[in-house]
Amino acid sequence: MSRRRRGLLARTVLFLFALNAASFAVYFLLHPPNRSPTAADPFLPLETLAIPHKNARSTLKSWPSLPSFLPWRPSPAPPLRSCEAYFGHGFSRSVDVLRSSPSDVNGRGWFRCHYSETLRSSVCEGGRIRMDPARILMADGGEGLDAVIGRGEEEELPRYQPGAFQIDSEGGDGGGDGKRAIDEGFLDKYLPHGAVQYHTMRALMESMRVVGHEQLDCTQWIEEPTLLVTRFEYANLFHTVTDWYSAYVSSRVTGLPNRPNLVFVDGHCKTPLEETWEALFSSVRYAKNFSSPVCFRHAVFAPLGYETALFKGLTEHISCRGTSASDVREDPDVKKTARLSEFGEMLIAAFGILEEKDLPRKSSVSHNVLFVRREDYLAHPRHSGKVESRLSNEQEVLDAIKVWAANQERCKINVVNGLFAHMHVKEQLQAIQEASVVIGAHGAGLTHLVAARQNTRVLEIISSMYRRPHFALISEWKGLEYHAINLAGSYARPAMVIDELSSIISGLGC
Structure with a gap:
């Protein structure tokens, strides 16, 4: 074989090899292999x-x-x-x-x-x-x-x-x-x-x-x-x-x-x-x-x-503002967090609840107001089943909200009776997800705010005996709009609650 023909053959082989390697590279870019543990894997010991x-x-x-x-x-x-x-x-x-x-x-x-x-x-x-x-x-x-x-x-x-x-x-x-x-x-x-x-x-x-x-x-x-x-x-x-x-x-x-x-x-x-x-x-x-x-x-x-x-966070000052993950990526700041939103999404996903983007589009003139109730129920072997009265006229306030909601003309307001003690956790999380406004007396049920949507409003009614920061902090760490009514005792004037709620609903365009 002449030197010229041998050179041409070598160049052809090299070209075919390069073409084959490029094809494999493109394939693996488009079809990445399943992740398997290797010594370089930083996520497995x-x-x-x-x-x-x-x-x-x-x-x-x-x-x-x-x-x-x-x-x-x-x-x-x-x-x-x-x-x-x-x-x-x-x-x-x-x-x-x-x-x-x-x-x-x-x-x-x-x-x-x-x-x-x-x-x-x-x-x-x-x-x-x-x-x-x-x-x-x-x-x-x-x-x-x-x-x-x-x-x-x-x-x-x-x-x-x-x-x-x-x-x-x-x-x-x-x-x-x-x-x-x-x-x-x-x-x-x-x-x-x-x-x-x-x-x-x-x-x-x-x-x-x-x-x-x-x-x-x-x-x-x-x-x-x-x-x-x-x-x-x-x-x-x-x-x-x-x-x-x-x-x-x-x-x-x-x-x-x-x-x-x-x-x-x-x-x-x-x-x-x-x-x-x-x-x-x-x-x-x-x-x-x-x-x-x-x-x-x-x-x-x-x-x-x-x-x-x-x-x-109840005893240490943790100054963190909840925001979206995309905001954290685009504008890193030691005072921002999306971790509670991530955790809330984990709770929602674990129960197979549809994410907001998968739900049927809601009308901008229809809003759920979730009233989280405190009830007597037995859930602990060393507890009588009687809860402390943190809103002594809870039923009166709920009834007043229902009357107010029925008379709204610009928006349809659905008042949801949050009897969490008698609901499965999945139903509780679903109610939180569908709420535009969450209202309730200071109590453990409000902890479900960790799974609330980003644009949810919170209204906490706080008696003088229970001025604790639990849900104001969760709202802050989640990036939720938070409002509070601080009572002199445990009685809330319905008109005062309605005024605050009307202001919150107005902010939603109603």
Whole structure:
């Protein structure tokens, strides 16, 4: 073959190779491969890559698409006491307690905590962790309310014996219960007591022991990621929302690719609020449901709800203005947050409620006014079922609003009687989503404002005995227009409420 023909052939081969490479590049740009964990994946712990997650994603619910979603691993870390540090990934300092090399053929355990200097709390996670329910002293949990009336709180909160939790490690002690996995100095630094008299998550960590590979004896393995949560005020909506938020944040901070299973490490009875836990996560069980020790391939330990910004904002000044995710992206500001909107969308999506963009277009001259009621109902074994009177003439005010609404000519006003105590959580969230105005006396039911639409107006009626900032703060952090009527006692003059409500409705173009 002549030199000229060989050169022509070489150039032809190079051209075809380049053309083929370009075709593959275009194909993968248009058809990106499914995301799979690699050593460079920033959302999964390196240690988990050495552990065979058998069918790890087959039974777990996927994360829904959320309009306000923002990345949970920002770089650089958010500034101290910024909105992102309070409500987002302020858990930016990762500290390893036990590491496991990806080349470890025995698949040793690992443990780390993600610490937030702003919240002074940690989200912790680990692998090859054993839980022994027999060493957790508490009631079984999950019973019907009627069966546990009068049961004391001390019976429901967990008390841990040494070795209640164990972790497999090369340095494990072959005798007895093993040595402590986490020392007091680490706990004081990354899981401080704070204002909580009995810090259940810290106590759990104190019980954890390091054992040798042969001592980690389990009859059951949970292959999928599992979130461990201890609740305190499990029947109160405000406190429960702080737990929901903590569990959601923990799942995102640790980069779980799907919604985890959930285990309650407490002995509380079953309440209607449990249906939201079941909607948010892939499965829900109580620790005492396990009749023998169980091992987790990947366990995540959520901070107490008391340690979230939602609760700490009651005593700390958290100056954050709620806005849209697009606004945060386009005009970053440490005083802005879209995290509560993201969380509210998660609640809505978990129940399969249509988003605002998917709902039939409403008339601009029709508005729902949701009146959130406070009722007597039994939801707690140590409660009489009688609620405090925070608006002594609630029915009179509601009746006056109905008469006023019926006489409106410019707009159609639908007054919704928010009897939340007798509604499923999904119905409550649906009512909040459809409301143009939410009105009610200070009470836990207003916590559902976390799921309100961005243009919702809020009117809170506050008696002199309950001047607390809960719902003014949630409104601020959500970017909702907030109004308040402060009473001298617990009686509200209907005319005063109507005047305020008329002004709010006028702002909607009526």
